[in-house]
Amino acid sequence: MIEHRPFDTLGRIERDWLEARLHFRFGDTGRAAHVPLGPLYIWNDDEFAPYSGFGMHAHANVEIVTYVRSGAITHEDNFGNTGRIEAGNVQVMSAGKGVLHAERNEEPGPTQLFQIWLAPRSVDREPRWAMRRFDLDAQQGCLTVLASGKPADVQAGALTIDAAARVLGATMLAGQALVHALPDGASAYLVTTAGRVELNDICLAVRDGAACIDERKLTIRALEDTTVVMVELLDV
Template sequence: MIDVRPFNSLGGADHGWLNAKHHFSFANYYDPSRMSWGRLRVWNDDEIAAKSGFPPHPHSDMEIITYVRTGAITHEDSMGNKGRTGAGDVQVMSAGTGVRHAEFNLEDETTTLFQIWIETDKPGAAPGWGAKAFPKADRTGRFSVLASGDAADDALTINADAKVLGATLNAGESITYSLAEGRRAYLVPAVGAVEVNGVALNARDGAAIKDEAEITITAKADAELVMVDSL
C-alpha cells in the first residue's frame, strides 16, 4: 500500500516568521486520518525566516530529528549543548525525562527543514543531543542511514526502533529498499519528482508505505529523498 499525501493537502499555518506544513495532525491542524504512521508521530515541513526561530520550550519522551534542507539552524538547550546544523545535515534530540531547547535561524536567508518526531522506546531515559555532517556524495544513488536506534549503524543515535535515511538520485536513476514485514516507511522528496513502485510523488509530497516487501524509487528529475523506516 502506498498512500500519497500531496503537499497541497497538508495542514499547516503561516505565522509570518514561520510557514509550517504538517504531514500529520499537529498544533491547530487535526485530521483523524493523519494522526501518525506507526511510531512516526510528526513530520513538519518548516520555512523559518532569517533572524528568527523557536524560543526556549520543553519536550519529554520523544525522539526529535531535524533534517536541514537549505540554510542552517542553531540549537541551544538546557543541557548546555549548542551547535549549528547546515543544509543536508542532521541533528537529533532525545527529550527523555525532559529538556528545554531553542532553535534559531541566525542566517541571512530563509532556512527550510523537516522536523520529524518518533515515539521513544525508552520513556524516562536521560535526555541527549547530537549533530553530524552527512556529505551528499555519500548518499548518491543509495540510502544512507542518518539516525537510528541500531548501534550497528554509523549514524546519530535515537532511542527508537527506527531509521531515518537520506539519498540523492539523478534523473533516471533508481534505488530499491527492502521493507521488513510489519514495518512502515514514510518517504518525502525534499526536491525533485520520483515514482515509488510506479506511484508518482512530487517534491514535498508524502508517501505512507506498508505491506510492500520492496520499494523501488525512480527519479523523474534530480531528487533528494528523506525516509523513515519504523514499526
C-alpha cells in the first residue's frame, strides 16, 4: 500500500520567519491520519527567512537528520559543535540524554530543508553531532545512503544514527528510473523536491510525500529533474 500525502494536505506552521509543512501530525497540527511510521514521527519541510531561526533550545532522546535543499543552516550546541550545513549537506544530531542547540539561517536568502526525527533504539546515551556532504549528482539515478543505523552502511560512508532506519537520497533526471527492494518487514517514507515522480503507479507532485507499507519493491520514475529523499524503516 502507498499512502499519498499531497503537499497541500500537510499540516502548516507559519511564523514571520518560518514556513513549515508537516508530513506527520505534531500535537494538534496536521491531519489525524498522518500518523508516525515506525520510529519516524516527524518530517518537516521548512523554509527559514534570511537571518532568522531557532535560538538555543533543548532536545533529548531523539535522532534528528537535517537535509538542506537550498541555502545553508548554521548549527551551534552546548558541546562546542558548530557548523554551516550547505545545500546538499546532511547533518545528524543524536540528542541522547540532552543537548542544547541553535539552528539559524545566517544567509542573505531563504534556506529550505527537510528535518527528520526518529525515535532512538536506546535512551540517555551521550549526545553526538556530525555533518557530511554527499554528491548525489555524481551518482544520478542511484540511491545513496546518507544516514543509517546499520553498521555496514556507516562503514561505507553513511552518517551514524541510533535508530532502526536508513535515510537515502537520489538525484534523478527526467526519464530516469530506479528500482529499490525493501527488506522483509520494512516500510518507507519518500518525499520529492523540485520535480514530479511516479512511485509505482502513483504520481507524486513537487514536495508530496508517500508512506509505503507492505510494498516489497519501489519503482521510482522521474517525470522531471528532481531529488528524492527516503527514510527506510527497518523491522529489527
